[in-house]
Amino acid sequence: MKGIFTLTASAMVLMAAQASAQDLRVAVYTSSEPHLKLLNQLADGFKASHPGVNVRFETIPVADYTQKLSFQVAGGKAPDVAWMMEDAAPAFIEANILMDLTPVLQAFPNYDLADFTDPAMALWRKGDQVYGVPFSTSPFLIYYNKAMFDKAGLEDPKQLAEKGEWNMTKFQEVSKQLVAANPGKYAFEFKDGEGYASRMTHALLPPIRAYGGDLWENGQCGLESPGAVKAVQQIHDMVFKDKTIVPPGTQGDYFSGDSAMTVNQISRASKMKEAGFDWGVAPLPTGPNGEEGPVIGQAGFVVFEASPNKELAAELVAQMTDKEGVAALAQFFPPARRSVLTSDAFLNKNQYLSPEMMGFVAAGIEKGRVVAAHERVPQILAAMKPRVDALWRPDADVAKSLQGVCAAIQPLL
């Protein structure tokens, strides 16, 4: 009996202690042990300076991340802080459910908000207000299979980039040579092999930007611009005439050695350990006249307006994204702070990428623009999808198909 009393009393004390502690819940989409370890280390620093505050990271699988986060918000159970992907950010900002972090960031000691590059902050600002702070600003890069280039006796994309010859024309040229020298293989696979499905915009965007265009800009569809048509025509020819790009309905995984090149971000470098072939990264090919149009994928920290501890949550975000926080996160997530981008720690100490490769990453962040975003991205993508499917037919008229895409998405822009 005495034992029961002791147990009950202990439970009550524990519950009282828990109730008095401020519990900050942070939703993230990583389940990687090293990532979570680092995040907890950063949170420990915050807890040390804020006694009685507890920080808990909650992993939501990446495939359903935005959806589940939305359900939590709708169900009145929004986390205090969350990671947010670039394509979801505008819808959340427009719904007025995110906290304006500006006052807290400006008041935070040595924060230096101006240290973040303007292109990196564009998505998270609305007027003078800042609704999120990017922690990962990851440019798209070309990953290449060095062995396949060697077999074809070709200079690899890095060498070509160094000579200033890595452009879209060269990309098409070497692709043909790669396929000729590596029978049964492809020269190029779209990002994550999803270029005809969930990553259709990621497939189109790099070539279109290289030709000076964009998917959409200032409420106008850009897919029927002459540059975009030329870019897509070239890719279309590579798929169906040259047969150098993995075609729709076929799998040709770069990471398994089925394709010589792909586009991806540095987070995928960890997969290369198991790939079993020599590899490298290079910038995206420039336009036919050397125009650069790097593409950046992004994720940021946001605080929900409904959080009962939103001021505290904003302080946590400030601490995790101050110069020290961003420098620590840069081990895994490319930073948007100029001071960290040029730092020795970022450029020379990545466990997967050489300092030379990291130079391409830093240049991509500095010059790049975030992937086209919009508050109605899900509807836009759904409207695009059937028209883009029609584009990826062997006999498609590229210009007409792109006009069809624009006709479908313009009302939504």
Next chain:
Amino acid sequence: MTSSLSHRSGAQARAPWLTLQRRDAIEGWLFVSPTLLGFLIFFLGPLIAIFIYAMSDWNFLSGEATFVGLTNFEDALLENPDFWHVLRNSAVFALGLVPLNVALALFLAVALSRPFRGVIIFRTIFFAPVITSAIAWAIVWKFMLQGEGGPINQMLALIGITGPNWLREPNWAMAAVIVTRVIKMVGLNMILYIAALQAIPRDYDEAAGLEGASRWQIFRLITWPLLGPTTLVIVVLTTIGSFKVFDHIYQMTGGGPENGTLVLAFYIYQQGFQFFDIGYASALAIIMFVIVTILTLIQVSLRRKDDA
């Protein structure tokens, strides 16, 4: 107090309140109460909620909801051409899947209802896909049906046929999802038919045989009519299942190509959980509910007519 009680019991012919009938009724209610409670909470509650949602314009993120009456239904039925396209796709899917599934299930059941060496192995082989994860099934078929270098097309190439790009051409994609779905689910209907076939007394067949009926005549005039109730159940369940198909489409085609396999359940998911338009998605769900109910009633009434 005592006198009033005795007065009342006297007036009511001393009938105890807890009669045998009442006790049975209470016991009955107590027995069904857990199920009833579950039905109310998990079925009737959401069903009522969905009617309320369907009449609102609810922004899932901001939480703002306004009453819009029947606007969502009008949007679907009168203004949105996508809805009719999606409904057509669902109808094509059902019309392709149900006859194929029922015919194949019946064929397999007839072949495997009699005992022979290894029958259990064959039944297991045909039933195994039913218990396989739908997602794993779809992933494997997606690999098999690749346009270039896919195993199916490689096999066709051996006999000189150039296979299509199965999942990238709208008509072939629909055919591919129907056939792969049939192969996945046919085992369930096969088992139901086997059970029904085994319940038919052998005497009927034997008597008909003695009268000189051919095997086809026995099947057409005796077995098939006796399988009627089972066929009804199978057709109703398969039709409902075909309208509810989601996971298969989600993984194999994502509704593409060119919306060629965008069926109603997937469209509802898209509206509700990708566009966060819960009001419109709820209205669509109610329309689907009505369609499936009407189809079921038609099938039941046709069956009654047959019986009459």
